[in-house]
Amino acid sequence: MNNKYDIAIIGTGPAGLEAAITAKIRNKNILLLGSDNGTKKVSKAHEFQNYLGLPNIEGSELNKKFLDHAESMGIQITNGRVNSILASNSGFSIQVGNDFYESRTVILATGVTFDKPYIGEEEFLGKGVSYCATCDGNFYKNKNIAVICNTKSEENEVKFLSSLVSNLYYFPSYKDISEFDSNVKIINEVPKEIQGTMKVNKLITDNNEYPIDGVFILRDAISPKNLVPGLAVDNERVIVDRGMTTNIPGLFACGDIVGKPYQAIKSAGEGNVAALSAVEYMER
Numbered sequence: 240m241n242n243k244y245d246i247a248i249i250g251t252g253p254a255g256l257e258a259a260i261t262a263k264i265r266n267k268n269i270l271l272l273g274s275d276n277g278t279k280k281v282s283k284a285h286e287f288q289n290y291l292g293l294p295n296i297e298g299s300e301l302n303k304k305f306l307d308h309a310e311s312m313g314i315q316i317t318n319g320r321v322n323s324i325l326a327s328n329s330g331f332s333i334q335v336g337n338d339f340y341e342s343r344t345v346i347l348a349t350g351v352t353f354d355k356p357y358i359g360e361e362e363f364l365g366k367g368v369s370y371c372a373t374c375d376g377n378f379y380k381n382k383n384i385a386v387i388c389n390t391k392s393e394e395n396e397v398k399f400l401s402s403l404v405s406n407l408y409y410f411p412s413y414k415d416i417s418e419f420d421s422n423v424k425i426i427n428e429v430p431k432e433i434q435g436t437m438k439v440n441k442l443i444t445d446n447n448e449y450p451i452d453g454v455f456i457l458r459d460a461i462s463p464k465n466l467v468p469g470l471a472v473d474n475e476r477v478i479v480d481r482g483m484t485t486n487i488p489g490l491f492a493c494g495d496i497v498g499k500p501y502q503a504i505k506s507a508g509e510g511n512v513a514a515l516s517a518v519e520y521m522e523r
Contacts, residue, residue: 243341244270246517247333249321250348252278253503254494256305257510258346258517259314265518270340271309272333275316277302278350280495281503290504301503320459321349322371324467326487336373344517347467347477347485347492348510349460351501354389356462359433367439367453370461372396375453381405382452385442387430389413393457397423400455408442408449463496483513484520491517 251273284298319335330343369375385408428444471478471486476498493509
């Protein structure tokens with residue numbers, strides 16, 4: 240498997256798919272990471288009335304057209320959630336579960352998450368707070384942990400963690416919860432704060448507090464400033480110039496992640512610009 244690329248694109252919404260299509264046209268070796276179902280924000284929309292050339296189109300149909308266009312050009316989507324992106328002199332190292340990819344440039348098109356970080360989350364990141372069960376689960380064998388999760392799609396990660404730890408306090412914020420092993424305690428309380436000294440030792444909710452050795456926060460998307468160390472952001476919005484260039488050389492961002500308006504046609508245009516800027520960067 241080829242793990243070295245010219246451009247790695249994170250996200251399969253209109254920004255990410257347009258970036259991939261443009262980069263493919265410019266004959267670049269690309270890695271497209273995300274969901275092969277595209278984005279729910281588009282697919283679940285009732286109707287788009289302002290997408291140029293496609294008036295009054297249903298969201299599900301527009302999402303399908305995006306994906307079909309990419310597939311027709313031979314663009315493959317690698318399913319997976321990116322856990323970290325690290326810059327180096329030669330480019331970027333991208334971690335997806337236990338897999339690592341290298342790319343000369345990266346385009347962030349992950350959309351926007353409206354989840355605010357918990358009190359203490361950023362302070363204890365890497366000191367008991369983790370976003371990746373596969374990456375960090377083995378550090379908590381026979382210990383007590385908490386898992387905060389807002390999506391059913393991460394339940395396999397919860398089951399994996401439960402096979403390692405002594406006790407797992409599970410805080411799901413979705414319905415239709417599956418059955419777990421007996422060491423998983425499902426708690427219908429709202430997490431408020433993560434506490435500790437040098438490392439995490441306590442999770443505070445709206446009703447109780449729980450002694451723990453670590454906490455895993457499983458969201459659909461990771462805050463961009465936690466995903467890429469050193470990335471300049473303003474209130475969770477990635478700061479870019481008109482070329483979709485960030486403060487980190489070789490790293491570009493586009494779509495909802497860079498701010499309003501949250502419109503599919505705006506995101507697609509920025510995806511095109513980001514890809515052209517990445518190509519120009521490599522040529523320089």
